[in-house]
Amino acid sequence: MVKLYNKSLLSQSDSLSDPKNQLNLLDKVNLIPFQENLKKSNLFPLKPINIDVFQVNIGKMCNQVCKHCHVDAGPDRKEIMTRDTMHLCLDAIDKTSCSTVDITGGAPEMNPDFRWFVKELFKKNKKIIVRCNLTIIVANKKYNDLPIFFKKHNVEVVSSLPYFNSKKTDAQRGNGIFDKSIKALKMLNEVGYGIEGSGLVLNLVYNPTGAFLPPNQSVLEADFKIKLMGKFGVQFNNLFAITNIPISRFLQYLLVSDNYKGYMQKLVSSYNPMAASSVMCRNTISISWDGYIYDCDFNQMLDLKVSAKEKHLSKYNFEELLNRNIIVNQHCYGCTAGSGSSCGGSVT
């Protein structure tokens, strides 16, 4: 186990806070280029099938500083989406045949225009997903009513809980996070979230708490259900098992713990062509706080803007995006290892 600071890379002035340095590092490891594997699977260049999920990262500000965070989020991060940019999102959503809008961050609820944005999306009759870190609900009185707000706007809540005990959860997400998360989960359960028959969906996300791949999603889900119900009386719908992508703070962890090479080799040797054909960037588009367009949230954090003439929402061109080539790199091995990984868990 290594000592890592619960601080953003930026506030530590760590060279990895510059995405270029991350990309250089990823290029340096002597491993088969991801593109080569895609070629062998007849998937290169990687093309979108559709844009069904419109994912919006409305800011890097967060009340937590998790050690594996790919956003490098934290309380010190001030980059948040303005209402003007949200307007651009809404216009773009109108031009996109997407069924779902997925709101993420940071802690998206900390953006002062978050509720306004959700209400506007609700009017559009889109399925709304909010990636809620749970503790925000109990962080301050002004957030205590979030479960009711979510319910009122039929929001699907997706929340990270890396394990059903405090030891592992706190090791990844910070001291005391597990207890606060359980408290928030109970508040969500109280209004009906995660309760069978309520129609209110509460999904949990499992990330490995270290340099290893996630277990089988359905086996783990069954384990989580028994343990969370038995020990804490907490219920939820589905568990998504997500692989940690070797970028940002997780990359820092890999380097500091001397696991980088081994983890990359593991990802490469676990390449699964089936997973590659179902990577989430093939049906998702990702928008940054300042309105730029990316293939996914990971490419966003590496500042790899879409390979299209128009890279900003102000000149959103749906047709052009549908025909783009998705930008892939060595970090993409994180999406194709084993059963594959996406914002909705395994892909195979």
Add this chain to the structure above:
Amino acid sequence: MKTYYNPEDLKKFGDISEWQEKLGEKFFDYYGAIFQDGALTKREKTLIALAVSHAVQCPYCIDAYTEESMEQGYDEEQMMEAVHVASALKGGATLVHGVQMMNKYKDLSM
């Protein structure tokens, strides 16, 4: 530093087929088949393998099956309990021979 065991050698395990291809292949096919889901799941077999790797005290197997157990979703407590099972069997196997010692002692005594 030179040591008898080198973690990098685990990745070269497959190389043993270079000097005896047929038997090597048979072994790896057999090994692979064992760890498929059967009457026992792959997950259950992983925990057995973790315990056995401690009983046979193979550092390569311990590394491999620790990682595999984590990837199968076992936690520290479960994994340590498996090692205790191995320990109980090893300790028990030693101690049960104490009966043989007692028998022999009695045979040789007045």
